[in-house]
Amino acid sequence: SDHQLTYPVTPQHMDWSTYFPAFVAPQDEDTTMSHTTEATDVLSKRPPKQLTKDVEVVDIGCGFGGLLVALAPAMPDTLLIGMEIRTQVTAFVQDRITALRGQNSESGLYQNIGCLRANTMKFLPNFFRKAQLTKIFICFPDPHFKQRKHKARIVSTTLNSEYAYVLRPGGIVYTITDVEDLHDWMVQHLEAHPAFKRVAEEEQEADPCVGIMRTETEEGKKVERNKGQKFVALFRRLEDPPW
Numbered sequence: 001s002d003h004q005l006t007y008p009v010t011p012q013h014m015d016w017s018t019y020f021p022a023f024v025a026p027q028d029e030d031t032t033m034s035h036t037t038e039a040t041d042v043l044s045k046r047p048p049k050q051l052t053k054d055v056e057v058v059d060i061g062c063g064f065g066g067l068l069v070a071l072a073p074a075m076p077d078t079l080l081i082g083m084e085i086r087t088q089v090t091a092f093v094q095d096r097i098t099a100l101r102g103q104n105s106e107s108g109l110y111q112n113i114g115c116l117r118a119n120t121m122k123f124l125p126n127f128f129r130k131a132q133l134t135k136i137f138i139c140f141p142d143p144h145f146k147q148r149k150h151k152a153r154i155v156s157t158t159l160n161s162e163y164a165y166v167l168r169p170g171g172i173v174y175t176i177t178d179v180e181d182l183h184d185w186m187v188q189h190l191e192a193h194p195a196f197k198r199v200a201e202e203e204q205e206a207d208p209c210v211g212i213m214r215t216e217t218e219e220g221k222k223v224e225r226n227k228g229q230k231f232v233a234l235f236r237r238l239e240d241p242p243w
């Protein structure tokens with residue numbers, strides 16, 4: 001159950017500073033406020049600390065964080081957030097990131113990734129502005145795909161509209177699964193959505209993120225060990241049609 005999860009009222013209310021401390025923008029020092037605690041911050045309703053850049057990449061159901069960790073050095077100037085519903089898994093990824101930052105303090109690597117506990121099926125537009133994101137990864141979602149009802153699936157007509165809202169035109173949804181029926185379902189539903197067009201195979205295979213997604217997620221490694229198949233599909237967010 002996710003009843004104890006909290007969500008920002010709007011993306012402007014989201015405080016990213018604890019996830020990306022190295023990217024907190026220098027603030028105007030208000031000396032009268034300089035000794036306030038976090039609690040009085042909340043009471044005084046100060047706006048959250050701003051970052052020098054926006055989060056642009058989301059890993060939906062990031063699990064143990066393999067994709068984030070592999071993408072971090074590949075796109076060091078981009079902020080990536082993993083969203084994961086399981087409390088202990090989220091804590092594990094957060095500890096993993098803290099350890100990597102410590103081990104790489106000279107290079108500054110891994111400052112650009114974070115992990116947030118959230119149910120991505122709810123309130124995604126509370127976290128991200130319209131067109132804020134450039135990439136959304138959906139890697140090995142819904143292992144019990146067949147038993148789930150349509151509305152409970154990570155890719156559905158409703159959720160695809162939320163993905164379209166937070167993705168900018170030209171942005172990409174990346175999907176991978178070892179369940180062929182789920183692959184067919186995701187392709188069918190994303191292709192049917194007016195905001196998305198499937199990316200041609202040649203372009204898909206030339207995208208370095210695809211190789212990383214195939215080999216670096218924990219689930220992808222498990223499928224590899226079991227000599228299973230991996231089905232990949234990418235979808236581009238199209239420009240909105242003129243009114």
Ligand code: SAM
Pocket residue numbers: 060061062063064066083084085086089118119120121138139140141142143217218219220
């Ligand atoms: N993406 C990772 C990988 O490829 O290794 C993990 C795949 S695992 C099969 C699916 C993950 O999605 C689990 O860690 C699960 O807790 C998470 N998850 C499922 N539903 C979710 C939701 N609504 N919001 C956030 N995370 C979710």
